Amino acid sequence: MTSNQAAAPLATPLAKPATSWVTTGIFIAVLFALPYLLPVVLPELEGIITLKANFMIFQFTLVIIYAIAILGLNIVTGYSGQISLGHGAFYAIGAYTAAVLMDKLDVPYWATVPVSGALCMVVGFLFGLPALRLTGHYLALATFALALAVPQLLKYKHIEWLTGGVQGIVILKPDAPFGIKFMNADQWLYYFCLFVACIMFWLAMNLIRGRFGRAMIAIRDHPIAAEAMGVNNAMVKSMAFGISAAYTGVAGALGAIAIAFVAPDSFTVFLSISFLVGLVIGGLASISGAIFGAIFIQFVPNIADSISKAAPWAIYGMFLIAAVYVMPTGAAGLVRRLRG
Amino acid sequence: MEAFLHQIFSGLAAGGIYASVALALVMIYTATHHINFAQGEMAMFATYIGWALIEQVGLPYWVAFFLTIAIAFVAGFTIERIVLRPLADKPVLSIIIAFIGLLVIFNALAGFFFSYTIKAFPSPFPTSPPFGNKFLSWHDLGTVGITVMVLLLLFGFFRFTPLGLAMRAAAFNPESARLVGIRVGLMLALGWGLAASIGGIAGMLVAHVVYLDPNMMSGILLYGFASALLGGIDNPGGAVVGGFIVGVAENLLGAYVIGTELKLSVALVLIIGVLLVRPAGLFGRRLVTRV
Amino acid sequence: MAKLLEVKGLRAGYGPTEVLHGLDFEIEEGGITTILGANGAGKTTTLRAICGMVRVSGQVSLGGQAIAGKATEDIVRLGVAHVPDGRGTFVQLTTEENIRLGAYVRSDKAAVAADMERIYGYFPRLKERREQQAGTLSGGEQQMLAISRALMLSPRLLLLDEPSFGLAPLIVQEIYRILREINRKERVSMLLVEQNAALALDVADHAYLLETGNVVVSGTSDVIKNDETVRRSYLGY
Numbered sequence: 001m002t003s004n005q006a007a008a009p010l011a012t013p014l015a016k017p018a019t020s021w022v023t024t025g026i027f028i029a030v031l032f033a034l035p036y037l038l039p040v041v042l043p044e045l046e047g048i049i050t051l052k053a054n055f056m057i058f059q060f061t062l063v064i065i066y067a068i069a070i071l072g073l074n075i076v077t078g079y080s081g082q083i084s085l086g087h088g089a090f091y092a093i094g095a096y097t098a099a100v101l102m103d104k105l106d107v108p109y110w111a112t113v114p115v116s117g118a119l120c121m122v123v124g125f126l127f128g129l130p131a132l133r134l135t136g137h138y139l140a141l142a143t144f145a146l147a148l149a150v151p152q153l154l155k156y157k158h159i160e161w162l163t164g165g166v167q168g169i170v171i172l173k174p175d176a177p178f179g180i181k182f183m184n185a186d187q188w189l190y191y192f193c194l195f196v197a198c199i200m201f202w203l204a205m206n207l208i209r210g211r212f213g214r215a216m217i218a219i220r221d222h223p224i225a226a227e228a229m230g231v232n233n234a235m236v237k238s239m240a241f242g243i244s245a246a247y248t249g250v251a252g253a254l255g256a257i258a259i260a261f262v263a264p265d266s267f268t269v270f271l272s273i274s275f276l277v278g279l280v281i282g283g284l285a286s287i288s289g290a291i292f293g294a295i296f297i298q299f300v301p302n303i304a305d306s307i308s309k310a311a312p313w314a315i316y317g318m319f320l321i322a323a324v325y326v327m328p329t330g331a332a333g334l335v336r337r338l339r340g
Numbered sequence: 341m342e343a344f345l346h347q348i349f350s351g352l353a354a355g356g357i358y359a360s361v362a363l364a365l366v367m368i369y370t371a372t373h374h375i376n377f378a379q380g381e382m383a384m385f386a387t388y389i390g391w392a393l394i395e396q397v398g399l400p401y402w403v404a405f406f407l408t409i410a411i412a413f414v415a416g417f418t419i420e421r422i423v424l425r426p427l428a429d430k431p432v433l434s435i436i437i438a439f440i441g442l443l444v445i446f447n448a449l450a451g452f453f454f455s456y457t458i459k460a461f462p463s464p465f466p467t468s469p470p471f472g473n474k475f476l477s478w479h480d481l482g483t484v485g486i487t488v489m490v491l492l493l494l495f496g497f498f499r500f501t502p503l504g505l506a507m508r509a510a511a512f513n514p515e516s517a518r519l520v521g522i523r524v525g526l527m528l529a530l531g532w533g534l535a536a537s538i539g540g541i542a543g544m545l546v547a548h549v550v551y552l553d554p555n556m557m558s559g560i561l562l563y564g565f566a567s568a569l570l571g572g573i574d575n576p577g578g579a580v581v582g583g584f585i586v587g588v589a590e591n592l593l594g595a596y597v598i599g600t601e602l603k604l605s606v607a608l609v610l611i612i613g614v615l616l617v618r619p620a621g622l623f624g625r626r627l628v629t630r631v
Numbered sequence: 632m633a634k635l636l637e638v639k640g641l642r643a644g645y646g647p648t649e650v651l652h653g654l655d656f657e658i659e660e661g662g663i664t665t666i667l668g669a670n671g672a673g674k675t676t677t678l679r680a681i682c683g684m685v686r687v688s689g690q691v692s693l694g695g696q697a698i699a700g701k702a703t704e705d706i707v708r709l710g711v712a713h714v715p716d717g718r719g720t721f722v723q724l725t726t727e728e729n730i731r732l733g734a735y736v737r738s739d740k741a742a743v744a745a746d747m748e749r750i751y752g753y754f755p756r757l758k759e760r761r762e763q764q765a766g767t768l769s770g771g772e773q774q775m776l777a778i779s780r781a782l783m784l785s786p787r788l789l790l791l792d793e794p795s796f797g798l799a800p801l802i803v804q805e806i807y808r809i810l811r812e813i814n815r816k817e818r819v820s821m822l823l824v825e826q827n828a829a830l831a832l833d834v835a836d837h838a839y840l841l842e843t844g845n846v847v848v849s850g851t852s853d854v855i856k857n858d859e860t861v862r863r864s865y866l867g868y
Contacts, residue, residue, distance in 0.1 A: 518703040
């Protein structure tokens with residue numbers, strides 16, 4: 001049951017190293033082989049059309065991208081204990097940064113990713129500075145308001161020359177570099193995103209197990225004690241917000257490149273809610289959980305969409321509430337410590 | 341000058357709606373100290389029920405209006421009992437996730453049952469402008485009138501009835517409330533019922549102006565948050581004043597300063613501004629956290 | 632005299648920690664009984680257990696009716712009023728609203744109005760401050776308010792948790808004078824928890840001495856007051 005996935009990591013917030021390197025290695029190997037495994041696992045794809053296989057690869061590319069975004073949200077909500085309902089805003093900033101850089105300045109796609117990350121880090125840090133004075137509900141409210149306002153901000157007519165207004169920006173999908181022939185654009189993008197994701201996950205693991213991670217967790221669990229121990233709460237919380245925004249911004253940039261299109265209405269409050277769903281399903285304060293969460297938010301809507309346009313969201317809603325119930329009172333020590 | 345007056349009046353009319361949404365938020369906040377992120381979607385869904393009663397069942401407007409309020413009350417009451425009650429001792433994050441879950445479910449259910457196509461919602465008020473003026477319609481006047489009436493009724497209820505007093509007592513000090521025999525859980529559910537009803541009223545009034553669709557309340561909820569925070573999240577009267585201030589400010593700023601496309605950002609800036617500068621709002625009580 | 636409250640083998644605690652390890656005691660109709668003991672002996676918990684504010688096991692019967700395990704709200708409806716530790720003032724409400732809340736479960740409006748006037752007779756200071764926000768009252772006034780609120784239930788049993796706590800001696804004297812008067816005039820039975828043993832033994836007819844969740848001594852107040860060992864070992868005067 002999925003809700004158990006949500007609950008399980010809660011019991012051992014810091015026991016992640018237990019995941020053996022072998023498992024991790026196999027997992028990464030599978031991820032790398034995926035574009036070539038797909039036709040084998042699903043033989044009916046082979047004969048038909050590469051189009052369908054390419055679409056599946058594209059979907060897995062999105063899974064990787066969402067995993068990065070959810071990991072970002074997890075840094076701020078899972079580890080640092082600040083509730084954000086507005087990470088879709090940072091995803092949007094990342095996406096638009098990449099699109100504008102490629103569209104207006106002809107910056108190569110790969111170079112837009114770090115720029116988006118850096119910009120989101122600054123924006124996130126600046127947003128985090130005042131927002132860190134807010135806790136619990138109020139931070140959720142401020143970020144929720146941000147998420148609601150984003151599409152409108154993107155449509156603002158005085159920046160239309162930059163953002164393309166309601167129409168958005170169409171960008172070119174990059175081909176594999178160095179004239180590589182054995183990989184098509186979708187396969188190349190998959191590997192590109194996977195490469196970025198590996199770096200981001202590796203960084204996150206080190207961040208969380210390091211000094212900064214311990215400071216974040218200390219603040220989450222007992223802010224006053226942390227302050228008394230010499231942790232600069234304000235700084236750490238803003239930095240956590242900034243880093244988290246950077247992750248989500250990188251994901252946004254990758255998303256823009258993969259979809260080759262950005263438009264304001266892709267970044268409604270429901271995007272932020274999707275990330276929250278992914279976070280809760282994958283497990284709070286769990287690095288690998290981000291991947292499960294991403295698989296969930298990528299594929300469940302696809303399946304449910306065939307029932308009705310409303311079905312994916314109804315399912316999301318039910319999963320959200322179910323997850324809250326199943327977070328066991330005893331094991332949810334972590335969540336309990338998030339209490340405002 | 342005329343245009344200016346027009347902006348003020350339509351701001352007041354919009355303010356009436358924001359005030360009602362803010363009132364609903366304040367109701368739940370005072371009872372449970374939670375901010376109900378699903379308030380807007382609950383109101384939207386209630387409005388669809390009102391629409392179905394009028395357009396599909398064929399009930400007269402006012403019958404449908406009051407029936408919707410009653411249905412919303414029962415629904416709000418039930419949601420508290422079934423969904424929120426078991427979460428009473430859970431941390432803030434769990435409760436916020438549950439609220440978001442409710443938001444998403446109501447949004448999806450509305451789309452599922454009533455489709456995503458935009459629907460017109462009737463107004464009970466005459467269409468001709470009142471007293472030959474061109475600044476505001478009967479519907480605007482009616483909106484303001486109903487908002488003020490709701491506030492007065494709530495004030496009377498909380499101030500002068502034993503049940504209202506018991507609800508306040510339960511919200512302020514649940515343990516002492518139990519010691520005088522108040523069933524605190526029941527009071528919280530009643531609070532949710534009342535909030536859902538007020539939200540339904542706001543929804544039915546606003547649907548005539550913005551038209552009915554599953555996402556109609558998202559912007560209005562944002563203004564509702566801004567109004568409630570501005571007035572003080574624990575102060576019903578403040579919420580109503582905040583609603584009117586936000587309505588007028590939003591219209592004037594939209595018309596003369598930043599243009600209509602950025603109006604939602606006014607709410608965003610207000611929310612963050614109030615939270616940072618004066619978290620208690622204009623009329624709220626300052627909260628002190630003990631270390 | 633008839634027994635109003637009979638407690639047998641009462642166990643209670645918070646979470647996994649048991650605080651009361653099987654208490655036996657009883658309260659006589661119309662009397663004042665006191666529970667004495669050091670900090671942490673379980674006095675407050677005993678009161679909270681009687682009115683269902685903590686998880687309990689064992690028997691508690693009020694006038695022959697079993698009340699252990701019932702919800703606080705229902706025990707209150709059977710006529711048990713509690714003046715809690717820390718006074719439990721509704722600080723945002725007015726003095727009069729606080730008092731009116733005490734009669735929340737009663738439906739006899741005329742009698743409630745009469746009771747309110749009678750209580751204002753005991754505590755005229757509260758009447759002067761009836762429209763004042765209760766949080767702005769002094770400590771002594773809030774204690775009087777808590778007693779008034781409890782009396783508005785017209786209780787069969789009044790539980791009092793350290794009514795002298797943190798108050799000036801003169802105020803304490805006044806409060807105890809009034810409590811005695813109420814007991815005598817209105818025959819309200821009381822269970823009094825106090826740190827100030829001398830004071831409590833003065834007003835009570837019966838006393839139980841509690842040590843780490845067990846009753847170690849019981850008897851009439853006079854006997855306990857004059858028992859050298861008890862006095863020296865437990866009461867410290």
